[in-house]
Amino acid sequence: MAIVEELIEIFHNARAIVVLTGAGISAESGIPTFRDAQTGLWQRYSPQELATPRAFETNPGLLWNWYAWRRNLINKAEPNAGHKALAQMENLFPKFTIITQNIDGLHQKAGSKNIIELHGNIYRARCAAENLVFESWPDNGNFPLTCPHCGGLVRPDVVWFGENLPAGALESAYFLSNRADIMLSVGTSAVVEPAASLPLVALRNKAVVVEVNPEPTPVTRYAQFYFKETAGKFLPELYSAIKP
Ligand code: BJW
Secondary structure, X not given: XXXXXXXXXXXXXXOEEEEEEOOHHHHOOOOOOOOOOOOHHHOOOOHHHHOOHHHHHHOHHHHHHHHHHHHHHHHHOOOOHHHHHHHHHHHHOOEEEEEEOOOOOHHHHHOOOOEEEOXXXXXXXXXXXXXXXXXXXXXXXXXXXXXXXXXXXXXXXXXXXXXXXXXXXXXXXXXXXXXXXXXXXXXXXXXXXXXXXXXXXXXXXXXXXXXXXXXXXXXXXXXXXXXXXXXXXXXXXXXXXXXX
């Protein structure tokens, strides 16, 4: 679908934009999505099984190794044209917020400022017993990590299935989705709740929902605009079309 005049006009009249991002936006930076098959050492495991408190309880060393492997990939990754276009778009609107399900920090690295992280961040860990947060730790392959304060297990500071999202982040995400003029859903399969419902929350409050994804998702049927494209191709085109 071409970027039609109607959509450009909607962006020109909008004041509050919310962008919901998922793993697809980082795919063109070389980071596998969740529903992609895993490669190498990890091809025997499904991310849906690994990203659970049960997997951590059963085998914390395995989980730490998985996160160390992913952190290594993420360390080497650079923001792609999609992340960069969103960082540029932030300057065009009075209110522009990225609500991301990603833990990779690539929006920050691209220069975006207003970011809500719903599922945590791979560069933080916390004591599973006392919630003491760590922003660095010895990355010497001796996993699992233990808390220097209480000796309990330390875990990645991310949100696994069955766990609550950080309350403040979720509250802000609902608040902003309720007030958005445009909700742009990018690179998410939109199956993991509660993030998956945010475009619907925005729609119910009269936002225009725009989706960018090479594959249709549950959002597609109610999005007013659906672009069956990659984020790295589409978002720079969108920025060029709407910039003054
Ligand atoms: C491209 C592209 C390109 C490719 N350009 N696009 C209500 C109903 C039913 C179930 C539930 C419910 N409420 C809660 C639940 C349970 C559960 C849930 O939703 N389950 C569903 C699977 C059914 N939710 C939870 O447990 C959440 N907690 C919660 O709600 O607490 C309260 C509660 C608990 C229990 C019961 C009831 C209430 C927590 C969810 C935590 C998710 N955590 C993970 C791991 C984070 C840490 C880590 O990274 O390791 O988050 S799982 C994983 O899924 C990760 C992602 O952020 C998340 C979403 O995935 P995402 O980002 O959409 O990626 P993909 O791979 O799915 O999709 C990629 C997309 O990109 C695809 O569509 C591609 O086509 C596209 N793409 N290349 C653009 N270049």
